[in-house]
Amino acid sequence: MSTKLFTFKGGVHPPTNKTLTQNVPIENAVDPKVVVIPLSQHIGAPCDPLVAVGDTVKVGQKIGESKAFMSVPVHSSVSGTVKKIEQHYVPNGSKVNCIVIESDGNFEVYESVQPKGNIEDLTKEEILSIIKEGGMAGMGGATFPTHIKLSPPKDKPIDVLLVNGAECEPYLTADHRIMLEKPELVLLGVKAIMKALGVDKCFIGIEKNKPDAIEIIQKAVEGQEGIEVAPLEIKYPQGDEKRIINAITGRIVPSGGLPMEVGCVVENVGTVATIGNIFKTGMPLIQRVVTVSGSAVQNPKNLYVRIGTSYKDVIEQCGGYKEEPGKLISGGPMMGFAQFTDEVSVIKGTSGILAFSKKEADLGEPSNCIMCGRCLEACPVHLQPYKISRYSIQKNFDAADEFHAADCIECGGCSYICPSKRPLKETISVAKKEILARRRKVK
Amino acid sequence: MENKLIASSSPHIRSNETTQGLMLDVIIAMLPALVASVFYFGFNSVVLVVASVISAVITEYICNKLMKKSVSIGDLSAVVTGILLAFNIPASAPWWLPVMGSVFAIAIVKQIFGGIGFNIVNPALAGRAFLMSSWSTHMTGGFIDPVTDAVSAATPLTLIKGGSTGQLPSIFDMLLGNIPGCIGETSAILIILGGLYLIYRGTIKWIIPVFYIGTVAVLALIFDGGSMALYHLFGGGLMLGAFFMATDYATSPITDKGKIIYAVGAGALTILIRKIGGYPEGVSYSILLMNVITPLINKYVTPNVFGVAGGKNEK
Numbered sequence: 077m078s079t080k081l082f083t084f085k086g087g088v089h090p091p092t093n094k095t096l097t098q099n100v101p102i103e104n105a106v107d108p109k110v111v112v113i114p115l116s117q118h119i120g121a122p123c124d125p126l127v128a129v130g131d132t133v134k135v136g137q138k139i140g141e142s143k144a145f146m147s148v149p150v151h152s153s154v155s156g157t158v159k160k161i162e163q164h165y166v167p168n169g170s171k172v173n174c175i176v177i178e179s180d181g182n183f184e185v186y187e188s189v190q191p192k193g194n195i196e197d198l199t200k201e202e203i204l205s206i207i208k209e210g211g212m213a214g215m216g217g218a219t220f221p222t223h224i225k226l227s228p229p230k231d232k233p234i235d236v237l238l239v240n241g242a243e244c245e246p247y248l249t250a251d252h253r254i255m256l257e258k259p260e261l262v263l264l265g266v267k268a269i270m271k272a273l274g275v276d277k278c279f280i281g282i283e284k285n286k287p288d289a290i291e292i293i294q295k296a297v298e299g300q301e302g303i304e305v306a307p308l309e310i311k312y313p314q315g316d317e318k319r320i321i322n323a324i325t326g327r328i329v330p331s332g333g334l335p336m337e338v339g340c341v342v343e344n345v346g347t348v349a350t351i352g353n354i355f356k357t358g359m360p361l362i363q364r365v366v367t368v369s370g371s372a373v374q375n376p377k378n379l380y381v382r383i384g385t386s387y388k389d390v391i392e393q394c395g396g397y398k399e400e401p402g403k404l405i406s407g408g409p410m411m412g413f414a415q416f417t418d419e420v421s422v423i424k425g426t427s428g429i430l431a432f433s434k435k436e437a438d439l440g441e442p443s444n445c446i447m448c449g450r451c452l453e454a455c456p457v458h459l460q461p462y463k464i465s466r467y468s469i470q471k472n473f474d475a476a477d478e479f480h481a482a483d484c485i486e487c488g489g490c491s492y493i494c495p496s497k498r499p500l501k502e503t504i505s506v507a508k509k510e511i512l513a514r515r516r517k518v519k
Numbered sequence: 520m521e522n523k524l525i526a527s528s529s530p531h532i533r534s535n536e537t538t539q540g541l542m543l544d545v546i547i548a549m550l551p552a553l554v555a556s557v558f559y560f561g562f563n564s565v566v567l568v569v570a571s572v573i574s575a576v577i578t579e580y581i582c583n584k585l586m587k588k589s590v591s592i593g594d595l596s597a598v599v600t601g602i603l604l605a606f607n608i609p610a611s612a613p614w615w616l617p618v619m620g621s622v623f624a625i626a627i628v629k630q631i632f633g634g635i636g637f638n639i640v641n642p643a644l645a646g647r648a649f650l651m652s653s654w655s656t657h658m659t660g661g662f663i664d665p666v667t668d669a670v671s672a673a674t675p676l677t678l679i680k681g682g683s684t685g686q687l688p689s690i691f692d693m694l695l696g697n698i699p700g701c702i703g704e705t706s707a708i709l710i711i712l713g714g715l716y717l718i719y720r721g722t723i724k725w726i727i728p729v730f731y732i733g734t735v736a737v738l739a740l741i742f743d744g745g746s747m748a749l750y751h752l753f754g755g756g757l758m759l760g761a762f763f764m765a766t767d768y769a770t771s772p773i774t775d776k777g778k779i780i781y782a783v784g785a786g787a788l789t790i791l792i793r794k795i796g797g798y799p800e801g802v803s804y805s806i807l808l809m810n811v812i813t814p815l816i817n818k819y820v821t822p823n824v825f826g827v828a829g830g831k832n833e834k
């Protein structure tokens with residue numbers, strides 16, 4: 077292992093608060109009595125239901141699918157009876173069609189769920205189809221359909237796979253625990269993806285605050301040609317796709333471009349391990365590791381939760397609320413979504429559930445920008461957040477565009493660091509949305 | 520419980536650094552120099568500083584009320600301005616002099632433009648310039664010599680300007696502050712100490728002080744030679760200006776590159792004023808001038824956006 081640490085320019089160092097759960101082994105969540113499984117848990121076309129009210133289903137059975145290319149199927153996480161198909165809120169704040177299944181408590185596995193055999197014996201196409209049929213979408217939170225990421229156009233040759241084990245969001249330890257407890261699944265997933273992409277180089281980037289994970293993954297990949305661990309500096313947002321590419325390979329993804337333009341594909345380590353699990357057991361993505369933490373949670377834990385379980389049930393298993401929460405977050409504190417209810421379902425992208433006390437939820441009142449320049453230094457894209465934010469507030473979106481508001485990755489570093497507590501990312505996001513909407517119109 | 524959850528946009532955490540905390544750091548950094556001034560010049564320096572601070576805070580409060588804005592005195596920036604302004608006044612001055620300066624600095628220079636962050640020039644320096652033009656005898660005629668206690672002693676820089684270099688105090692005295700001068704610009708060593716504290720705390724960056732002082736040093740060496748160069752560095756308000764005034768956030772460039780341009784410019788102007796201008800001192804006017812250019816620097820010296828033309832691709 078080289079002692080060199082990889083990193084990028086910019087970024088912030090929020091308190092990681094990971095000690096709450098980093099040494100807590102993954103625990104199976106209590107079996108849910110009812111699951112509410114959204115038919116859209118990914119970016120792209122929502123699925124159509126394949127089952128009707130009254131049907132019985134089994135664990136791993138496909139219950140939703142779309143004909144669109146930009147979509148992934150969803151599967152049942154329990155065995156039981158379909159009770160309803162109706163609209164529910166999902167953690168990103170939208171309302172989507174969901175299949176409500178009452179569990180019979182038996183967890184009978186669907187017949188077609190079978191190990192997929194050796195990766196060496198499978199073709200590229202077979203691997204991609206298994207990944208798609210497994211319901212894979214990016215589990216770091218972005219939920220981009222995995223098979224699409226792994227099928228770049230012919231004119232964009234990929235030469236390196238980057239596995240993101242940075243887990244730079246504070247509080248979250250799900251990926252950390254996966255690396256510690258399931259290194260063989262990570263390796264299996266890596267091999268599958270490398271074969272699908274036809275690449276012979278893979279770096280697994282891990283922040284150096286997880287020395288145990290670095291060691292275990294290093295051991296797991298020992299002797300595997302082309303697979304290497306890349307220790308990363310501890311910095312947020314080290315796990316952002318373009319930052320991790322820049323840190324490890326030195327390549328710069330052009331503004332508005334995708335990683336494939338510089339020959340890279342980045343997959344989150346949780347996604348990779350789940351892919352490994354699909355090949356090993358045949359079980360599609362119906363369960364995921366979720367970090368449940370925050371100042372208002374009684375016993376913070378890492379839980380292996382069935383998709384469709386309600387946040388409320390998950391928090392109850394962690395001893396419930398320690399005090400009345402002021403904020404409930406789906407994902408990490410830097411980029412996660414605040415929820416207005418705990419009656420939403422865990423979905424494929426739910427990396428964490430955080431409950432903050434009223435005190436922790438209070439972010440203070442914004443005051444004048446004092447031009448301290450901290451937001452510029454924090455911005456991993458090297459934007460001028462204070463300026464773009466000002467233009468956005470003035471609704472001068474042309475000026476915001478001129479200063480590359482659309483390149484903002486919404487990491488929140490600027491808002492985090494601002495001593496005047498200005499809502500920088502929040503206002504820049506507004507400008508970004510507006511600018512992208514206009515561009516679409518022009519096209 | 521549902522309705523009580525805050526559903527605001529991410530990020531959901533904030534660093535614990537606040538504007539108030541930053542200003543408090545600046546105040547702490549100035550305290551040693553203040554104590555030294557009492558030691559060298561007597562109790563009147565405290566009277567002047569207190570009068571200056573109180574009037575600055577009251578003026579800010581009244582302006583907030585008149586302009587129907589939320590009261591901003593809690594951020595402590597008015598306190599900083601008050602202290603800095605008093606630091607630029609001779610210790611023998613009457614109490615009303617800093618009061619005039621503070622009212623001008625806060626009302627005209629800071630609040631009319633929109634309060635903290637919106638002022639074009641450094642309020643304390645503008646206040647000083649205002650006092651210089653209105654009551655120049657009080658501003659330049661009453662320096663106390665800490666050794667003899669005589670009033671109206673000439674500062675080391677006036678001596679240099681007048682060509683009486685034979686009467687200059689020792690460099691050691693200059694470092695300690697055992698020389699005639701304004702309240703805050705005497706003890707170079709304590710000002711540097713305060714400045715280092717601010718750099719250590721991350722309140723200010725090292726770039727402006729280092730490039731500013733460095734430029735003055737190099738130019739003084741070229742023009743006046745080695746022994747005089749030290750007087751240029753430790754005499755007058757260079758250290759105070761470089762660490763505490765040129766680093767003012769709102770009136771100095773926001774990028775590192777911009778800060779370098781600004782600091783080198785201020786250093787060159789300082790020597791220019793001292794060598795060929797009408798004043799023995801050049802720090803405050805050079806900073807004021809660079810303050811005015813800062814928006815321009817901020818406009819043209821900007822960071823290279825990641826992935827936008829110009830960024831190297833090392834593939």
Ligand code: SF4
Pocket residue numbers: 454455456457458459461483484485486487488489490491500501504
């Ligand atoms: S401007 Fe965007 S990319 Fe830059 S720090 Fe703020 S949120 Fe992150």
Ligand code: SF4
Pocket residue numbers: 444445446447448449450451452461462493494495496497498500
């Ligand atoms: S961090 Fe906040 S106060 Fe500082 S320049 Fe940016 S917006 Fe202004």
